[in-house]
Amino acid sequence: MEEIQSFSDNYRSSSSSASSPIGRPPAGAFFYLRKPGTLRQPISFEDSPDWDDTEIDAHLEEVGDSIHIATATASPSLSKINSGSLPSPSLPEASTSVTARKIAGASIVWKELTVTLNEKGKYSDKVVKSSNGYALPGTLTVIMGPARSGKSTLLRAIAGKLQDPARMYGEVFVNGVKSCMPYGSYGYVDREDMLIESLTVREMLYYSALLQLPGFFFQKKSFVEDAISAMSLGDFADSLIGGHCYTKSLPSGERRRVSIAQELVMRPHVLFIDEPLYHLDSVSALLLMVTLKKLASTGCTLIFTMYQSSTEVFGLFDRICLLSNGNTLFFGETLACLQHFSNAGFPCPIMQSPSDHFLRAINTDFDRIIAMCKNLQEDNSDLSSVNMDTAVAIRTLEATYKSSADSAAVESMIVKLIDKGGPYLKSKGKASGATRIAVLTWRSLLIMSREWKYFWIRFALYLLLTLSIGTIFSNSGHSLSSVTVRVAAVFSFISFILLLSVAGLPAHINEIKIFTHEESNEHSGPVVFLLGHLLSSIPFLFLVSITAALIFYFLVGMRNEFSLLMYFILNVFMCLLANEAFMMVVALIWLETFKCILTLVFIHVMMMLVAGYLKIADALPGPVWKCPLSYVAFHTYAIEGLLENEYVGTSFAVGQVRAISGVQAVHASYDISPSRNAKWGNLLALFLMAVGYRILLFVLLRFKVRKNIVNCNFCCLKMNTTKSR
Numbered sequence: 001m002e003e004i005q006s007f008s009d010n011y012r013s014s015s016s017s018a019s020s021p022i023g024r025p026p027a028g029a030f031f032y033l034r035k036p037g038t039l040r041q042p043i044s045f046e047d048s049p050d051w052d053d054t055e056i057d058a059h060l061e062e063v064g065d066s067i068h069i070a071t072a073t074a075s076p077s078l079s080k081i082n083s084g085s086l087p088s089p090s091l092p093e094a095s096t097s098v099t100a101r102k103i104a105g106a107s108i109v110w111k112e113l114t115v116t117l118n119e120k121g122k123y124s125d126k127v128v129k130s131s132n133g134y135a136l137p138g139t140l141t142v143i144m145g146p147a148r149s150g151k152s153t154l155l156r157a158i159a160g161k162l163q164d165p166a167r168m169y170g171e172v173f174v175n176g177v178k179s180c181m182p183y184g185s186y187g188y189v190d191r192e193d194m195l196i197e198s199l200t201v202r203e204m205l206y207y208s209a210l211l212q213l214p215g216f217f218f219q220k221k222s223f224v225e226d227a228i229s230a231m232s233l234g235d236f237a238d239s240l241i242g243g244h245c246y247t248k249s250l251p252s253g254e255r256r257r258v259s260i261a262q263e264l265v266m267r268p269h270v271l272f273i274d275e276p277l278y279h280l281d282s283v284s285a286l287l288l289m290v291t292l293k294k295l296a297s298t299g300c301t302l303i304f305t306m307y308q309s310s311t312e313v314f315g316l317f318d319r320i321c322l323l324s325n326g327n328t329l330f331f332g333e334t335l336a337c338l339q340h341f342s343n344a345g346f347p348c349p350i351m352q353s354p355s356d357h358f359l360r361a362i363n364t365d366f367d368r369i370i371a372m373c374k375n376l377q378e379d380n381s382d383l384s385s386v387n388m389d390t391a392v393a394i395r396t397l398e399a400t401y402k403s404s405a406d407s408a409a410v411e412s413m414i415v416k417l418i419d420k421g422g423p424y425l426k427s428k429g430k431a432s433g434a435t436r437i438a439v440l441t442w443r444s445l446l447i448m449s450r451e452w453k454y455f456w457i458r459f460a461l462y463l464l465l466t467l468s469i470g471t472i473f474s475n476s477g478h479s480l481s482s483v484t485v486r487v488a489a490v491f492s493f494i495s496f497i498l499l500l501s502v503a504g505l506p507a508h509i510n511e512i513k514i515f516t517h518e519e520s521n522e523h524s525g526p527v528v529f530l531l532g533h534l535l536s537s538i539p540f541l542f543l544v545s546i547t548a549a550l551i552f553y554f555l556v557g558m559r560n561e562f563s564l565l566m567y568f569i570l571n572v573f574m575c576l577l578a579n580e581a582f583m584m585v586v587a588l589i590w591l592e593t594f595k596c597i598l599t600l601v602f603i604h605v606m607m608m609l610v611a612g613y614l615k616i617a618d619a620l621p622g623p624v625w626k627c628p629l630s631y632v633a634f635h636t637y638a639i640e641g642l643l644e645n646e647y648v649g650t651s652f653a654v655g656q657v658r659a660i661s662g663v664q665a666v667h668a669s670y671d672i673s674p675s676r677n678a679k680w681g682n683l684l685a686l687f688l689m690a691v692g693y694r695i696l697l698f699v700l701l702r703f704k705v706r707k708n709i710v711n712c713n714f715c716c717l718k719m720n721t722t723k724s725r
Helices: 002-019 076-083 151-159 201-212 217-230 252-264 282-297 334-343 354-362 365-373 390-402 405-420 433-450 452-472 482-520 526-556 562-590 593-609 634-647 662-667 678-706 710-724
Strands: 058-063 066-071 108-119 122-135 140-144 166-174 186-189 270-273 301-306 319-324 327-333 651-654 658-661
Touching (some): 140 151, 140 282, 151 319, 252 270, 319 334, 334 354, 433 452, 433 526, 452 482, 482 634, 634 678, 658 662
Parallel strands (some): 140 301, 140 319, 270 301
Antiparallel strands (some): 319 327
């Protein structure tokens, strides 16, 4: 931390002196100026050594099936420009004994990149406008700008992850080749952390590695340990992410590290991070950026977005792409950006963070703040270091950059990078579908065993409800008068046990969100997710079915035959299985707990109304109520099947001479079929509903997720077509 403080003091003193036009010391004292006599000239790459001596000079080394890039050490003069002649902050040592591995990075170039949004059927609104830039192996490249400036859109466009309705124009080159990056060659970290609270850090990374990587399990453990070491997570490796009754959840900084480590298990050449410091305090932000600087030192290419940063964090960046309203106001060395603002007439004031100064100059929201404060003080000069309208400042900075040597140097560097080329990135392969299904199944079972709120408390409520219904309807006897009581008991049991299933909605919503995140990074797929979820839910649903059915069956006093008991359990299980699939469909549609609960409660109440108990099914009004509502209700088939199982083939004595069948006895309360095979037809209907809702879920999942990467596929197809031509 002493080195970081020294770095901060040097940075502030240098930038403060640079911003003062009076008493300016010799040009050689400024770390962002090249030489005397060039005070008004920004740093140009043309003054750097020859291309073959720079840090991106690479030669190929083939080791087995993999290709590595051996980078040459930068010349002293170029290193001095890049580092600003400042001491680097001390990097945290790995908490484990795992040695940091060198990564073969990749050069990324984007040229004339424009992103438009579809509005009223026309792609008109340009979110990013003709952006040019590049990122080199072993460096940190930051895309900075105010809110709604196009930072995240530009990052997604470079990574090939644009979502519909955005469309990209322009070119992206990877090691000089115009193509999409193959699977495993890059990692993308979203702004929001999507972690499983009931897993430890090591388990989270291990399951992520199993889903992503091919090969044997023991090989993947070393990848996980490397990722833990790279992100300095050794002290938290065995801690639950969400904590439990006696421990707190992981701090925000460590949660962000886990999200980044999930992508590092693939050992990507390029790592894209959207807002790495999102929701982090200043200390956590600095520690994370120092860790990322250490990661870049291994050779990885890092590109990320950021709203603003402290002075210490800003000094860690190698290059900056400054955006405002989609326009590129500057691209180049971070230290040269200070010179660019000074050349445009906006020098950084003394004791002000450079990033704060940049954003103040290009953020139009500050104009409103100045206007609001006019009545509070006569002199508003303290509120702003830019004495002009923000829109004018933006146009001035943009015009200055376009006519500057910095812009020409970037274009020259882009040409050199494209001509220089590099190794063609290869896909590292994926885990097989069977492996992914097994991993998701086992992970879901582990989550169920630990999520006491959504599974074990829910299971306890099932038992409590069944005990309540069983004790209320117990000792009903086996006379003709007991038929009405048993019909009411079966209706109550099925209706309320299905209604209670709504308690599991938050867990389903969380699973869908995790799947969406994993699918966006190609770690999972709809078929894999559905089969994994189905296989993991079967044990829990069967446990609920067998315990609830046994309690109800014997408390109410149903017929004491083993085959009838087995059908009763199977009927309840199939009903819960169909209901589970239906809940997943609703959860996917809304992805919001409150809306999902309202929807499911309303639908279940409507199903109870048309189930045939409150009013005989044949007596229901034809349109809507009888068809289709009564035919799509789980309750109809479940209750009818259970009553047919109990009363078909039985008879009740009426006086001493006459007897009536069980079907006739039930007919006054519920309409059932006299056929002995009718109950299997109802069971088949429940099975088909369970399958049908899962097919519907598959279609919705595929549509909802695939539409987010349609534009990525379009870009890949367009690039490949151009390449083949």
